[in-house]
Amino acid sequence: MSHRLFVALASLGMATITYATTPVLVIHGGSGVIKRDMTPAKEKAVRAAMSKALLDGYAQLKAGKPALDAVTTALTVLEDDADFNAGKGSVFTHDGKTDMDAAIMDGDSLRAGSVAGVHRVKNPILLARAVMEHSSHVMLSGDGAEAFAKEQGIALVDPSYFHTDQRWQQLQKALKEDAAKQPHADVATAKHFGTVGAVALDSEGHLAAGTSTGGMTDKRWGRIGDSPIIGAGTYANAQCAVSGTGWGEFYIRTVAAHEICMKVSMLNEPIQRAAAEVINQEIPSMGGNGGAIALDSDGNIAMPFNTDGMYRGWIGADGVPHVAIYDDEPDPSNHAQPPAEASSAD
Numbered sequence: 001m002s003h004r005l006f007v008a009l010a011s012l013g014m015a016t017i018t019y020a021t022t023p024v025l026v027i028h029g030g031s032g033v034i035k036r037d038m039t040p041a042k043e044k045a046v047r048a049a050m051s052k053a054l055l056d057g058y059a060q061l062k063a064g065k066p067a068l069d070a071v072t073t074a075l076t077v078l079e080d081d082a083d084f085n086a087g088k089g090s091v092f093t094h095d096g097k098t099d100m101d102a103a104i105m106d107g108d109s110l111r112a113g114s115v116a117g118v119h120r121v122k123n124p125i126l127l128a129r130a131v132m133e134h135s136s137h138v139m140l141s142g143d144g145a146e147a148f149a150k151e152q153g154i155a156l157v158d159p160s161y162f163h164t165d166q167r168w169q170q171l172q173k174a175l176k177e178d179a180a181k182q183p184h185a186d187v188a189t190a191k192h193f194g195t196v197g198a199v200a201l202d203s204e205g206h207l208a209a210g211t212s213t214g215g216m217t218d219k220r221w222g223r224i225g226d227s228p229i230i231g232a233g234t235y236a237n238a239q240c241a242v243s244g245t246g247w248g249e250f251y252i253r254t255v256a257a258h259e260i261c262m263k264v265s266m267l268n269e270p271i272q273r274a275a276a277e278v279i280n281q282e283i284p285s286m287g288g289n290g291g292a293i294a295l296d297s298d299g300n301i302a303m304p305f306n307t308d309g310m311y312r313g314w315i316g317a318d319g320v321p322h323v324a325i326y327d328d329e330p331d332p333s334n335h336a337q338p339p340a341e342a343s344s345a346d
C-alpha cells in the first residue's frame with residue numbers, strides 16, 4: 001500500500017490535489033565478514049556514525065530538500081569517519097596508495113555523476129555530484145577528475161590525510177596472503193568491506209542513490225570497482241534507487257543496481273523480491289558476494305546481503321535512526337514506512 005499522504009483542497013468548487021511523500025533515507029556502511037568480535041567501543045562508534053549520517057541526511061529531507069541532498073549529506077558524514085572504507089578511512093591499494101571511487105544519480109532526471117581513481121579528494125561524493133551538476137560528462141577519473149575538483153573548489157587534501165593504521169595493517173595482511181596464494185582466492189579476507197552508500201526518497205517523491213568507496217584492499221593496476229559505474233553499484237530512476245556493496249566485479253557483470261531497478265520498473269516486482277533475486281541468487285550463483293540497499297517510490301525498503309553482516313540503517317516517518325549490523329538483527333524492510341493515510345481538508 002502506498003504511504004503517500006493524500007490531501008484534497010477544495011475551493012470554489014475547484015479541487016486542488018497536493019501529494020506529499022513521507023521522506024525515507026536508507027544507508028549502508030559495507031557488507032562482509034562482520035564478526036561479533038568488534039570491541040564494544042568500536043561497535044558503539046560505528047553505530048553512532050551511522051545514526052549521525054541518518055539524522056543529518058534526514059534533516060535535509062525534513063527541510064524539504066531533494067533526495068540528492070540527503071544522499072550527499074549522509075555520505076559525507078561517513079566519508080569523514082575513519083571506520084568506513086570511503087574518504088578518510090579508504091583502504092590501501094597494492095602500492096600503498098588510496099584510490100577512491102564514488103557515484104551519485106538522480107532518479108527523477110536520470111542525471112548522474114561519478115569519479116574513479118581519485119587520490120586527494122576529501123569527499124569523493126561531492127566531486128561526483130559536481131560532475132553531474134557542473135560538467136557535461138558523467139564519469140571523470142584520476143588526475144583529470146582532480147583538476148576538475150580544483151576548478152570547482154572541492155576540497156583536496158594531502159594523501160597522508162587518508163593514512164590510517166587500521167587500513168595499513170589490513171594491506172600488510174593481504175600482501176602476506178597474496179604472497180602465499182592466488183590473489184583474491186580467499187574473499188573471506190574481507191578485502192572489500194566498509195563502502196558507504198545511501199538511497200533517499202524526498203517529499204516530492206523523487207529518489208536518489210549514491211555510493212562512495214576506497215574499493216578493495218590490495219587492488220592493482222588502476223582497478224575500478226562497481227561503485228562509480230552507473231547501473232552496477234549505483235542506480236536510481238523514478239521508481240527505484242539502489243546502492244550496492246560487495247565484490248565489485250560481480251556487481252559489474254550483473255549490472256546489479258540497474259538489474260534490481262528494471263525488475264521493479266519493468267516487471268513490477270516488489271523491491272524486496274527484486275533485490276533478493278539479484279543479491280541472494282544471481283550474484284552468489286556466480287561466486288560473488290555482498291549486499292545492497294534499495295528503496296522504491298512508495299518508501300518500501302530492501303536490504304538484502306549474502307555475507308555475515310552489513311552495516312545498514314534507515315530512518316523514516318518516526319524520525320528515529322535505526323541501525324543494524326549482524327544478520328540476526330531484525331529485518332528492517334518496511335520499518336520506515338508509516339501506514340497509508342488519507343485525509344481531506346477544505
Ligand code: ASP
Binds near residue numbers: 193
Ligand atoms: N563494491 C566495492 C568495490 O568492489 C567494495 C565494497 O563494496 O566494499 O570496489
